[in-house]
Amino acid sequence: MATGWGAAAKDLPLGKDPAHIxxxxxxxxxxxxxxxxxxxxxxxxxxxxxxxxxxxxxxxVAAAMGAxxxxxxxxxxxxxxxxxxxxGNVGFDWALGMIPWVGAIPDLFFRSNSRNLKIIRKHLDKHHPASVTIEQPPKG
Incomplete structure (x- = not known):
């Protein structure tokens, strides 16, 4: 049984429908x-x-992943x-990150990927409501 990031990647769907995306x-x-x-x-x-x-x-690399x-x-x-x-969110995050060592600090507070996920979720909830998933509570 795989654990960690490998398990998560293995379980991701490859389809082009909104729920998989x-x-x-x-x-x-x-x-x-x-x-x-x-x-x-x-x-x-x-x-x-x-x-x-x-x-x-x-x-x-982080900006490419965000892109x-x-x-x-x-x-x-x-x-x-x-x-x-x-x-713009990704670009701003990239520009802040280009400041050696210090650039990681603003990244703790300006979470461009979380902001972008919010934009995408708003679109999906409006145009593809069937893609909404119920988040499971953390196991523990």
Missing amino acids: RRRIEAMEHLLERSFTIPGTRFPVGLDVVLDLIPGIGTT YMAWEARNLGMSKTQIARMA
């Missing part, structure tokens, strides 16, 4: 923004913050305005 986007946002908690706190962080600790390259969400939004038929707003 929603699940992939939600998984990407979770990976980038809240995959683990800082020890001793309740503050969730993700790969986006960790990658920002690698000057230049890490920030660019994937905007690409999936385009596949959903979202408006150019919504996609431009999402691109």
Whole structure:
């Protein structure tokens, strides 16, 4: 039985329907923004913050992963305005992250991927209500 990120990736659907796209986007946002908690706190962080600790390259990789969400939004038929707003969020996050070491700090508070997920969910809830999933409470 696989655990961790490998298990999550294995279980993601590959279809092009809105419900499958929603699940992939939600998984990407979770990976980038809240995959683990800082020890001793309740503050969730993700790969986006960790990658920002690698000057230049890490920030660019995180931005490319965030851009994937905007690409999936385009596949959903979202408006150019919504996609431009999402691109602006990713670009702003990338620009902050380009500041070596210090750039990871704003990333803790400006969560571009969470903002973009909110934009996508609003679109999906309005145009594809059947894609809504009930979130399961955490096991523990």
